[in-house]
Amino acid sequence: QTHFLFLSLQAKMSRPVQAQRLEGVDKNIWVEFVKLAATYSKVNLGQGFPDFPPPDFLKEAFVRALREENHMLHQYTRGFGHPPLVKILAQYFGKLLGRHLDPMTNVMVTVGAYQALSCCFQAFVEEGNEVIIIEPFFDCYEPMVKMAGGTPVFVPLRPKAPKDGKLMSSADWQLDLAELASKFSKRTKAIVLNSPNNPLGKVFSRGELELIADLCVKHDVLCISDEVYEWLVYDGKEHIRIASLEGMWDRTVIIGSAGKTFSATGWKVGWTVGPNQLLQHLRTVHQNSVYHCATVAQEAVAQGFQRELELYGKPDSYFVQLPKMLQQKRDWLVQSLDAVGMKPIVPEGTYFLVADISEFKSDVPDVPNSDEPYDSRFAKWMVKNKGLAAIPLSAFYCESHKNNYSHFIRFCFAKEEATLKAANDILQKWKREKNSP
Amino acid sequence: SQTMTFRHKNTRRIEGLDSNVWVEFTKVAADPSIVNLGQGLPDISPPSYVKEELAKAAAVDRLNQYTRGFGHPSLVKALSQVYERVCGRKIDPLTDILVTVGAYGSLFSTVQALIEEGDEVIIIEPFYDCYEPMVKMAGAKPVFIPLRYKNDGSSVSSADWVLDPAELANKFNSKTKAIILNTPHNPMGKVFTREELQVIADLCIKHDTLCISDEVYEWMVYKGRKHIKIATLPGMWERTITIGSAGKTYSVTGWKLGWSIGPQNLIKHLQVVHQNTLYTCPTPLQEALAQAFWIDYKRMDDPECYFYSLSRELESKRDRMAQLLQEAGLKPVIPDGGYFMIVDVSTLNVDLSDIDEKQPYDYKFVKWMITSKKLSAIPLSAFCGPETKRQFEKYIRFCFIKKDSTLDAAEVILKNWNKQTA
Numbered sequence: 066q067t068h069f070l071f072l073s074l075q076a077k078m079s080r081p082v083q084a085q086r087l088e089g090v091d092k093n094i095w096v097e098f099v100k101l102a103a104t105y106s107k108v109n110l111g112q113g114f115p116d117f118p119p120p121d122f123l124k125e126a127f128v129r130a131l132r133e134e135n136h137m138l139h140q141y142t143r144g145f146g147h148p149p150l151v152k153i154l155a156q157y158f159g160k161l162l163g164r165h166l167d168p169m170t171n172v173m174v175t176v177g178a179y180q181a182l183s184c185c186f187q188a189f190v191e192e193g194n195e196v197i198i199i200e201p202f203f204d205c206y207e208p209m210v211k212m213a214g215g216t217p218v219f220v221p222l223r224p225k226a227p228k229d230g231k232l233m234s235s236a237d238w239q240l241d242l243a244e245l246a247s248k249f250s251k252r253t254k255a256i257v258l259n260s261p262n263n264p265l266g267k268v269f270s271r272g273e274l275e276l277i278a279d280l281c282v283k284h285d286v287l288c289i290s291d292e293v294y295e296w297l298v299y300d301g302k303e304h305i306r307i308a309s310l311e312g313m314w315d316r317t318v319i320i321g322s323a324g325k326t327f328s329a330t331g332w333k334v335g336w337t338v339g340p341n342q343l344l345q346h347l348r349t350v351h352q353n354s355v356y357h358c359a360t361v362a363q364e365a366v367a368q369g370f371q372r373e374l375e376l377y378g379k380p381d382s383y384f385v386q387l388p389k390m391l392q393q394k395r396d397w398l399v400q401s402l403d404a405v406g407m408k409p410i411v412p413e414g415t416y417f418l419v420a421d422i423s424e425f426k427s428d429v430p431d432v433p434n435s436d437e438p439y440d441s442r443f444a445k446w447m448v449k450n451k452g453l454a455a456i457p458l459s460a461f462y463c464e465s466h467k468n469n470y471s472h473f474i475r476f477c478f479a480k481e482e483a484t485l486k487a488a489n490d491i492l493q494k495w496k497r498e499k500n501s502p
Numbered sequence: 503s504q505t506m507t508f509r510h511k512n513t514r515r516i517e518g519l520d521s522n523v524w525v526e527f528t529k530v531a532a533d534p535s536i537v538n539l540g541q542g543l544p545d546i547s548p549p550s551y552v553k554e555e556l557a558k559a560a561a562v563d564r565l566n567q568y569t570r571g572f573g574h575p576s577l578v579k580a581l582s583q584v585y586e587r588v589c590g591r592k593i594d595p596l597t598d599i600l601v602t603v604g605a606y607g608s609l610f611s612t613v614q615a616l617i618e619e620g621d622e623v624i625i626i627e628p629f630y631d632c633y634e635p636m637v638k639m640a641g642a643k644p645v646f647i648p649l650r651y652k653n654d655g656s657s658v659s660s661a662d663w664v665l666d667p668a669e670l671a672n673k674f675n676s677k678t679k680a681i682i683l684n685t686p687h688n689p690m691g692k693v694f695t696r697e698e699l700q701v702i703a704d705l706c707i708k709h710d711t712l713c714i715s716d717e718v719y720e721w722m723v724y725k726g727r728k729h730i731k732i733a734t735l736p737g738m739w740e741r742t743i744t745i746g747s748a749g750k751t752y753s754v755t756g757w758k759l760g761w762s763i764g765p766q767n768l769i770k771h772l773q774v775v776h777q778n779t780l781y782t783c784p785t786p787l788q789e790a791l792a793q794a795f796w797i798d799y800k801r802m803d804d805p806e807c808y809f810y811s812l813s814r815e816l817e818s819k820r821d822r823m824a825q826l827l828q829e830a831g832l833k834p835v836i837p838d839g840g841y842f843m844i845v846d847v848s849t850l851n852v853d854l855s856d857i858d859e860k861q862p863y864d865y866k867f868v869k870w871m872i873t874s875k876k877l878s879a880i881p882l883s884a885f886c887g888p889e890t891k892r893q894f895e896k897y898i899r900f901c902f903i904k905k906d907s908t909l910d911a912a913e914v915i916l917k918n919w920n921k922q923t924a
Binding site: 082083084085086087090093096099112114116117118119124127131132137138139140141142143144177179180183187189190191205208209212213254285287315316328329330331332333342343345346349352353354355356357358359360361 | 508509510512513514515516519520522524525528541543544545547548553556557560561563564565566567568569570571603604606607610614615616617618632635636639640712749753754755756757758759767768771774775777778779780781782783784785786787
């Protein structure tokens with residue numbers, strides 16, 4: 066956008082009509098890639114949502130809520146969260162954190178975890194503030210920080226070579242402690258932590274979280290902890306909540322998502338958990354932006370959590386079954402990719418998997434001086450020519466780092482067996498075509 | 503290591519915006535023994551086909567996952583058809599419409615997209631209370647102008663409350679980025695006439711100002727009045743964002759779906775805000791709403807269309823509410839539209855001087871009325887800027903989109919009130 070420096074005698078509309086806070090945050094990779102997938106893909110492993118339904122008990126809860134004699138579930142509920150939902154969330158997360166939570170002050174419901182993130186930045190980040198973002202990152206963090214007037218400061222996870230003969234794991238991508246420490250300054254307002262991490266699937270270990278926590282405490286920094294994939298953890302790994310570490314409860318906002326927890330991304334129910342001194346400011350943003358979230362979905366999610374509380378840790382719990390089911394799918398996709406020469410980074414968590422497509426580079430020649438990162442051109446070519454949709458890893462890096470890792474793409478494996486088999490068929494056929502003279 | 507309390511403050515943008523009339527009054531009125539005519543939510547049932555469509559939508563697996571961010575395709579298509587008919591102009595579902603979390607979300611997206619520090623935004627008093635904090639949160643300055651009572655006749659209608667054109671013209675200057683218009687008006691119930699809208703439109707065009715038109719009550723217009731969209735006046739489409747609400751249209755406030763309609767070059771900025779704040783709205787609700795719209799779109803020539811039948815139902819409730827208040831010795835302002843009615847309660851001469859709180863009279867009155875009469879309403883000074891609060895502090899607002907039994911209960915209270923004070 067060009068800015069005209071005319072004097073005030075000029076018509077007002079000669080300057081941009083939009084507010085400056087929108088500068089540099091208008092681009093969005095999903096708009097383009099979702100459209101491409103819709104147009105070309107036969108197998109869509111791109112955008113992160115399950116192609117299997119939410120569990121029956123949840124769908125039944127929704128329908129029950131609709132059949133209620135009390136049609137007031139079609140009207141406004143409490144703005145900061147439907148009472149049955151905040152009560153059960155307080156109970157459930159209180160149990161997980163080993164702490165008494167007040168449903169009215171320590172929990173707030175949002176329109177998806179996405180809106181929770183937005184509230185955090187609007188409440189705590191302004192011009193002059195820096196926010197540390199670990200790369201690769203869920204792409205919305207950067208524009209949200211910028212729209213709040215803040216400055217994102219990036220620190221990368223760096224891959225270490227896996228042990229001989231083994232596939233790389235998301236655990237092999239690590240922060241360099243000295244590098245991380247150097248990013249903290251007196252301008253640092255917050256760090257965004259996403260564990261399990263989208264797109265890599267990394268599940269931060271206790272040791273790693275303690276290092277981050279120490280820096281937060283030392284520099285008196287807020288931690289925005291995006292834990293939407295908290296249940297999607299494999300190989301017996303443990304998801305550790307940074308808020309449970311020493312010195313962290315008072316400075317952490319935990320973000321969760323019913324969409325990921327219950328495989329119902331279209332319901333857009335999320336939440337924040339934290340101390341009242343932080344949540345009070347999220348409430349202020351919320352009451353001045355959307356105010357209420359839809360009632361019926363909150364009622365159904367509350368019932369879902371009630372069931373899960375009763376089945377806590379038992380084999381029938383959805384939070385036990387879902388990761389089991391997804392681990393199997395992860396392993397299928399790992400196998401499919403490995404078999405054709407795409408090198409998967411085995412994720413410890415989430416339903417995403419990043420793979421190195423170097424061996425397929427010959428299909429998509431390099432274009433020198435191209436503005437577009439290689440992996441993005443590769444992913445576009447792949448969906449158009451092979452019908453397989455995935456997301457380029459560069460989507461999860463800031464502008465200046467988009468070419469750092471140019472040959473990785475992200476697959477979503479929260480898909481029916483038939484979908485993953487179809488993906489396998491595409492990959493196998495592709496490999497055969499490459500090998501034939 | 504010692505636990506350090508987080509010493510960082512909240513951002514400046516939310517400083518002073520933490521209090522909210524609803525947080526205060528919905529809590530107080532939540533007691534089920536209280537006849538709640540306060541917050542604007544229906545206790546009548548939404549039409550059955552609307553509820554059925556939601557049940558149908560939730561049964562479709564893929565409708566439980568993400569849909570298009572700027573609005574579910576079938577919904578934006580339905581909205582474009584309905585509003586093309588109403589506005590008499592082509593509306594592109596993909597570029598001219600944004601679906602948001604309630605009209606509230608549309609107001610937020612519009613203000614965040616188009617308003618910033620250095621801007622002034624004209625707000626007509628009384629106003630739906632969120633306009634002021636939203637403008638402030640965007641860093642801009644609200645400039646207030648009150649509706650003024652012009653008639654000296656005996657009957658009071660919302661039509662008797664008007665803007666002074668000279669006073670309005672004076673509020674516009676080179677910093678004026680937008681004016682927020684609300685018609686039909688909450689809390690007054692005023693339905694702006696074509697002439698009144700033309701005065702506003704002329705000023706918008708002269709000063710190259712945007713118009714944010716909150717028309718959530720667009721279908722609730724009573725006999726003798728017509729809802730006119732300011733965006734349809736010459737020169738206004740290109741500078742107007744028109745906001746609508748499923749909650750008000752279909753009596754489903756808890757669905758929290760709204761929309762902004764306008765020219766692509768403005769809507770695209772709202773879409774940018776949306777993609778950086780919540781990205782997408784719930785899918786099954788959008789699908790159900792789309793189906794409901796198709797049902798009513800097909801019968802827009804039929805008086806049984808819900809847009810018109812709801813209005814007729816509300817008109818008789820309006821008349822009943824007015825009668826109840828009149829019989830209690832009050833003079834309500836009869837609304838031409840919307841589902842609220844305001845009334846001057848000073849004639850009841852309730853002495854609240856012993857209540858120490860530094861709140862305006864109407865706040866104290868409503869709190870007193872809730873505890874001693876078990877009837878709730880909303881104080882009108884909540885809808886005023888600082889200069890005008892005194893002018894309106896004798897007024898309270900009643901919501902009448904209530905089932906008969908609720909109005910019956912209100913009748914009992916109002917009849918007894920009269921007896922006690924006689």
